[in-house]
Amino acid sequence: MQNKDWPNIAGLIGTDKSPIGILGAPMTLGCVTPSDYHLAPAIFRQALKRISTYDLETGTDIGGLVIQDHGDIDIETLSPADGFGPINNAFASLIQNHSLSALIGGHNGVTRAGVHALDPSLQNVGVLTLDAHFDLRSTKDGLMNGNPVQALLDDGLPGTHIAQVGIAPFANTAAMHRTAIQAGITVFTMADCRTHSVVKIVESALKTLSKSCDVIYVDFDIDVIERALSPGAPGGRSGGFSTQEFFQASRLIGSHPKVKAVDLTEFDPALDVSDITALIAGRWFAELLMGFTARS
Numbered sequence: 133m134q135n136k137d138w139p140n141i142a143g144l145i146g147t148d149k150s151p152i153g154i155l156g157a158p159m160t161l162g163c164v165t166p167s168d169y170h171l172a173p174a175i176f177r178q179a180l181k182r183i184s185t186y187d188l189e190t191g192t193d194i195g196g197l198v199i200q201d202h203g204d205i206d207i208e209t210l211s212p213a214d215g216f217g218p219i220n221n222a223f224a225s226l227i228q229n230h231s232l233s234a235l236i237g238g239h240n241g242v243t244r245a246g247v248h249a250l251d252p253s254l255q256n257v258g259v260l261t262l263d264a265h266f267d268l269r270s271t272k273d274g275l276m277n278g279n280p281v282q283a284l285l286d287d288g289l290p291g292t293h294i295a296q297v298g299i300a301p302f303a304n305t306a307a308m309h310r311t312a313i314q315a316g317i318t319v320f321t322m323a324d325c326r327t328h329s330v331v332k333i334v335e336s337a338l339k340t341l342s343k344s345c346d347v348i349y350v351d352f353d354i355d356v357i358e359r360a361l362s363p364g365a366p367g368g369r370s371g372g373f374s375t376q377e378f379f380q381a382s383r384l385i386g387s388h389p390k391v392k393a394v395d396l397t398e399f400d401p402a403l404d405v406s407d408i409t410a411l412i413a414g415r416w417f418a419e420l421l422m423g424f425t426a427r428s
């Protein structure tokens with residue numbers, strides 16, 4: 133419900149047709165460690181009530197936007213393998229009807245289905261991940277939140293159509309790094325981000341993917357953010373993005389015309405403190421919207 137005196141992002145959400153659609157994907161089974169990721173879509177929507185539509189820093193009010201909410205997919209009790217079909221079907225329908233579609237996880241296991249929804253052939257889609265991790269764990273013991281990128285490679289997504297930003301030291305294995313390089317994945321570490329700035333690195337990643345791909349899917353794994361700044365992300369490590377860097381990257385990505393679908397993953401509200409990560413998630417969406425309004 134819109135508060136007339138304090139227009140907020142939650143007030144833009146309804147069931148009317150819109151260029152922007154959101155879909156909750158509360159996937160929680162199939163994790164490296166047991167978690168409560170299924171709580172995230174509802175907490176995300178709650179947080180939007182606390183995010184004003186006005187960007188004071190640019191003097192821009194996005195209160196004129198409309199966002200169509202498609203609710204949540206019923207996948208809380210499903211494994212990543214069983215949840216693939218429902219997410220894929222529902223999200224494909226969003227993509228047909230919106231210029232920008234956002235999948236609100238849930239853990240990172242939702243990403244594989246999201247990418248398939250954007251391009252079932254996997255030959256024209258570029259995938260950009262903002263993530264501390266490669267997500268290249270083996271798929272031999274089944275799908276989980278630590279292997280969506282490996283699963284996509286297994287499915288036939290060319291590694292050269294993948295760019296990964298924010299990969300953290302001492303949080304991945306040498307074997308994963310070799311796999312990424314051998315597959316032709318463009319890898320930008322946290323050190324690269326510090327040296328060149330997150331904005332420059334994300335610009336470069338989008339440019340690279342744009343050359344070979346018609347559409348781009350972006351996985352925002354919230355654990356790319358510095359752990360001390362975001363307690364609701366169990367995978368986060370010290371030395372990650374600042375929240376400001378995360379917001380700048382989100383706005384830039386939202387403005388890119390080839391970005392048709394995004395997801396927000398790995399937010400576990402049960403671990404959050406003082407709504408810190410919830411408010412980051414809400415602001416992430418506001419930044420995406422700001423970027424989207426800049427598309428010509």
Ligand SMILES: [Mn+2]
Nearest residue numbers: 240263267353
């Ligand atoms: Mn991840």
